[in-house]
Amino acid sequence: xxxxxVRVDASQGKVKVALVDWPEVSVAARRDPLIELKGALLAExxxxxxxKLPIRxxxxxxxxxxxVRLSPGxxxxxxxxxxxxxxxxxxxxxxxxxxxxxxVIKQALDLGQPTDVELLNRILAVVGKRLxxxxxxx
Numbered sequence: 394x395x396x397x398x399v400r401v402d403a404s405q406g407k408v409k410v411a412l413v414d415w416p417e418v419s420v421a422a423r424r425d426p427l428i429e430l431k432g433a434l435l436a437e438x439x440x441x442x443x444x445k446l447p448i449r450x451x452x453x454x455x456x457x458x459x460x461v462r463l464s465p466g467x468x469x470x471x472x473x474x475x476x477x478x479x480x481x482x483x484x485x486x487x488x489x490x491x492x493x494x495x496x497v498i499k500q501a502l503d504l505g506q507p508t509d510v511e512l513l514n515r516i517l518a519v520v521g522k523r524l525x526x527x528x529x530x531x
Contacts, residue, residue, distance in 0.1 A: 395463040395471070398455035399430065412461065413453040431461050435504060438471065442502075445483060447475050466508030469524075473513050474502055480520035490519040 398413035410426040411419030418437045420429045441448045448471045463471065477487060484502070488495040501512045514524045 394465045395451050395468040396455045397434065397451045397461040397463075398453035399427070399459055399461060401426075401459075412451075413455075414451050415449045427459070427461055434461055434463075438504065442474060445478050447478060450475075463504075467504045469508060469510070469513060470502050470504055473516055476517060476520050476522050477502075482520060487516050487519050491515055 397415070400411050400413050400416070402409045402411070408422045408426065409419055410422050410430050411417075412430070412434065415434070415437065418430065418433050420426070420433050422429055438448050440446075450468075450471065477483070482490075484495050484498045488498045491498070497512075498516065500506050501509055501516065510524065517523055
């Protein structure tokens, strides 16, 4: 799971929230700033995917109670997309390598769709990587 640190700017009676590691992702909060910021984050991730740009992952340490979170499945897809783009491949190339329709790859990497870990591992194999999972104490 990714937790993006949030910066709050409350000036002139307006509240603006932005991601620390991705300051371009910001909103003028009206209701729930974290929900609004998560929507902006998902939109920016979609823009990066369309443009074949790397998706920024969190580096700054977030507050224990105020952060924007990507679920484990969403975070895994972001990592796979980044690896795929870093290797110079796109959805079409991954689909051709796996002998699958391009729409299947796009759907597998869509953050709004259920996560198929086996397929994500197959996509990573195309770029010479693999998933490794282990447990850690909290």
